[in-house]
Amino acid sequence: MSAATDTGLGVRLSGLAKSYGPVRAVRGVDLVIAPGETVALLGPNGAGKTTTIDMMVGLTRPDEGRVSIFGVPPAAAVRDGYVGAMLQTGSPLDHLRVRELVALMASYYPHPLPVDDVLRITGADEFAGQWTTKLSGGQAQRVRFAAALVGDPDLLLLDEPTAGIDVEGRRDFWQAMRAVTERGKTVVFATHYLEEADAYADRIVLIARGEIVADGPATEIKAQAGARSIRATLPGVDVAALSALPGVRSAQRHGDAVLLSCANSDAALVALLAAFPGARDIEVTGGSLEEAFLELTAAGEEAGRQTTEAAR
Amino acid sequence: MTHFRYEILRTMRNRLFYAITLGLPLVLFYGVASGQRHATFHGTAFPLYFMTAMAVYGAMYAVVAPGARIARDRSRGWLRQLRITPLRARTDFAAKVAAAYLLALPTLVLLFLAGASLGVRLGASHWLELAGLLLVGLVPFVVMGFILGYLIPVDALAAALGGVVVLFALFGGVFGFQLATSGPLFDVMKGLPSYWLVQAGKTVLGGGGWPAEAWIVIAAWVVVLIPVAALAYRRSASRA
Numbered sequence: 448m449s450a451a452t453d454t455g456l457g458v459r460l461s462g463l464a465k466s467y468g469p470v471r472a473v474r475g476v477d478l479v480i481a482p483g484e485t486v487a488l489l490g491p492n493g494a495g496k497t498t499t500i501d502m503m504v505g506l507t508r509p510d511e512g513r514v515s516i517f518g519v520p521p522a523a524a525v526r527d528g529y530v531g532a533m534l535q536t537g538s539p540l541d542h543l544r545v546r547e548l549v550a551l552m553a554s555y556y557p558h559p560l561p562v563d564d565v566l567r568i569t570g571a572d573e574f575a576g577q578w579t580t581k582l583s584g585g586q587a588q589r590v591r592f593a594a595a596l597v598g599d600p601d602l603l604l605l606d607e608p609t610a611g612i613d614v615e616g617r618r619d620f621w622q623a624m625r626a627v628t629e630r631g632k633t634v635v636f637a638t639h640y641l642e643e644a645d646a647y648a649d650r651i652v653l654i655a656r657g658e659i660v661a662d663g664p665a666t667e668i669k670a671q672a673g674a675r676s677i678r679a680t681l682p683g684v685d686v687a688a689l690s691a692l693p694g695v696r697s698a699q700r701h702g703d704a705v706l707l708s709c710a711n712s713d714a715a716l717v718a719l720l721a722a723f724p725g726a727r728d729i730e731v732t733g734g735s736l737e738e739a740f741l742e743l744t745a746a747g748e749e750a751g752r753q754t755t756e757a758a759r
Numbered sequence: 760m761t762h763f764r765y766e767i768l769r770t771m772r773n774r775l776f777y778a779i780t781l782g783l784p785l786v787l788f789y790g791v792a793s794g795q796r797h798a799t800f801h802g803t804a805f806p807l808y809f810m811t812a813m814a815v816y817g818a819m820y821a822v823v824a825p826g827a828r829i830a831r832d833r834s835r836g837w838l839r840q841l842r843i844t845p846l847r848a849r850t851d852f853a854a855k856v857a858a859a860y861l862l863a864l865p866t867l868v869l870l871f872l873a874g875a876s877l878g879v880r881l882g883a884s885h886w887l888e889l890a891g892l893l894l895v896g897l898v899p900f901v902v903m904g905f906i907l908g909y910l911i912p913v914d915a916l917a918a919a920l921g922g923v924v925v926l927f928a929l930f931g932g933v934f935g936f937q938l939a940t941s942g943p944l945f946d947v948m949k950g951l952p953s954y955w956l957v958q959a960g961k962t963v964l965g966g967g968g969w970p971a972e973a974w975i976v977i978a979a980w981v982v983v984l985i986p987v988a989a990l991a992y993r994r995s996a997s998r999a
Binding site (some may be wrong): 504505506521525526527528530531532534535536538539540541543547549550552554555556591594598 | 846
């Protein structure tokens, strides 16, 4: 599309680190994102996703490391209109109508999309004449999306774009996103919704405690974690006793049913049947992304110590 | 250009604020000056003095107004959003300054008309000179608006802006009396841009414009305040 994307440089983060006082928010992030790729930054709250995104757009200066966007520093990429972003905090400007706000954003960019097209794609056309201060949460989110999109940036950064939005609103949002990414944009979005990362990203970058703990397509991440779980009906057995079985990482009880998250499901199954022959309705299932997520984000935090907490 | 247009639009749409910057000084002017049409004040006809004072009062409110908008935009996270668009900070500043002056201008015109209705008579060149001096003398207040907008939390901002304007107005002699005419307090007053703004009416009649002292005071305020404003901008940018 533009000269910068033709060079195939994409987005490059190298050795990125940032501390706030004693808190090391981001500790050494290396990431290369190819042009046209849709990447999810997935992680729990406080993992360093927002700090990483802020450094990518130049809002926060890294303590260490470098960011390059299409071969240039963030400030230059922003100045030339290559970057559009939907930040977590940006609520729309007041004393303006929706259409005016989007037109205002368009005026900042060298080659904006037609305002009406963007309003239609994002579904903001239904309330284009409304004051920006009189919008519902879902409407405000569409407006912010429209504002990020209207400059037709090559790189679109979305920090928890669907936080606080109902299910229908989320589905509409991602439908609109699909329409946009078909135009060959590079998209990076932060989320703590696993299903969003699973469904909409080409690639998931899992972040925990300021570090990348896994990076790859959703299927690969599931495999990497190797988590499998065992479900069984087993009344009256202490969760702590189940957690202590070989191969079991954590155990939960839901009424008569127990759920064992396993590091080694084969060993766990043998041990379970040996210790509790009364176990019935046994199912062994492949790890879900959720389990992979929990395993990978908990790794290094004394996974064993987590057992009792997870069981609660 | 679009940014500038919307900056004006947003200012105008804050109708209540607009009404107050225009209306309050006008009401005060008629309320106080009607009964004192033929009085003199420190050697100046009272209506001329008070017309200038009230024009300054209203215009001070008008030019600190961008501060209120900056604080609101900041609290809504919009300043961060702006910083990741190609819009240059200096374009934004220029638009805000222009909007501030566009808001101040009607206040001046309105007060001049009110003054004329109570017998203030000046030659055309004197009216223009007076307007010119006021617009220049307001520069420090424009910068103060920016500083407060970047530093003060939005819920304390109205009080901060109002407080700054009232203090400068009081010590500048805007309210129809001077706190001192000699001594250390008077020296302090002469160090304020608002004092020289209020004196502009008298200055114009005397001919020859402001004394060098007035220019130095106003220039000094601007020279000191601009780096503070730059610091405040950077601070809010790195934090917010």
